[in-house]
Amino acid sequence: MRLKFTKMHGLGNDFVVFDAIRQQVTLEAAAIRRLADRHRGIGCDQVLLVESARLPGTDFHYRIFNADGSEVEQCGNGARCFARFVRDQGLSDKDAIPVGTAAGAIQLFVEPDGQVRVDMGVPVLEPARIPFRAAKQALVYRLSVDGQEVSIGAVSMGNPHAVLLVEDADDAPVERLGPRLETHPHFPRRVNVGFMQVLSPEHIRLRVFERGVGETLACGTGACAAVVTGRLRGLLAARVQVSLPGGDLVIQWDGNGTPVLMTGPAQRVFEGEIEL
Structure with missing residues (x-):
């Protein structure tokens, strides 16, 4: 063929x-x-x-x-x-x-x-629809990974995402935590893992460990998921520049019940x- x-x-x-x-x-x-x-x-x-x-x-x-x-x-x-x-x-x-x-x-x-x-x-936040095993919907979930407690936001943008806040994207434990969270039992279909550094309400840095791939230079759904979780936690504005290793995206989300718009x-x- x-x-x-x-x-x-x-x-x-x-x-x-x-x-x-x-x-x-x-x-x-x-x-x-x-x-x-x-x-x-x-x-x-x-x-x-x-x-x-x-x-x-x-x-x-x-x-x-x-x-x-x-x-x-x-x-x-x-x-x-x-x-x-x-x-x-x-x-x-x-x-x-x-x-x-x-x-x-x-x-x-x-x-x-x-x-x-x-x-x-519209982003999906209900755990069962992400899918994510949790007793109830929350802004932040705590998972145990190799004896360490990790705090994440969980959202589906048509595919499941876990988003962690980090102080410095360059030093984020992408290679260590990425594969462990990808296959964490709380995510029955595996998960994409984002490591988000907030620079300002209008600008974040992001690295993403994608399920079935590993770390990529950019992830569009990951950028959307990061902005959604950051906005829900009161950290971000409605329009955010997302700087990924491969370049920048602009993500617009006006809040619950509205669609996420991605431009790049x-x-x-x-x-x-x-x-x-």
Whole structure:
């Protein structure tokens, strides 16, 4: 099977994107792991599929696979690349593109300056829907990790996130706590782990350990989750600049019951074909 692909990135969070509308694409977990391998494959954090619409009122369906081959519900940086891809490939000429995902429908908006704004939907805070095992909903949850008590905020942006406050993002225990929290028994579907340093109410630094991938240069849903948890704790304003290792996103959240809006770049790197 020979497939055409496009390599893309959003702030260094990189993707291999396949048009599964104009070519037949069937990918097993082993093939995804090969594609993601940075030494023996193309190399990426996630593989994205652009498919025909499944949900009413949408133009496309968006599937996301982590580097370990697992399929996940949502990816914010990938969503921006999705919008750029369907425009570049002539699959859509719209500025507002409704897209279906495993977590439901989202809206993608291509701005005049080329940036992409994504309506990520209303954040989910109820523990059972994140999913997260907790007796009741709270602003802060305390978990035991290797005998150490860790305080987190928990939220779903279509995928589950745990967010920790840290004094300095550079010194955050990402490699130590990231994998332990990712597989913590309180998160039955694993979790993405964010380490947030608050610089001011309008500016944070963030590092994210993504489930099935490890630390990435940027995580769009992680940026959204961090702003939601920080705003709920009274630490952040409605509009926040999120500085990730790969660059900056702007996150807007007006509070409970309203959607989170994420704005940032999406870049095409190169196109090619691969034999699988």
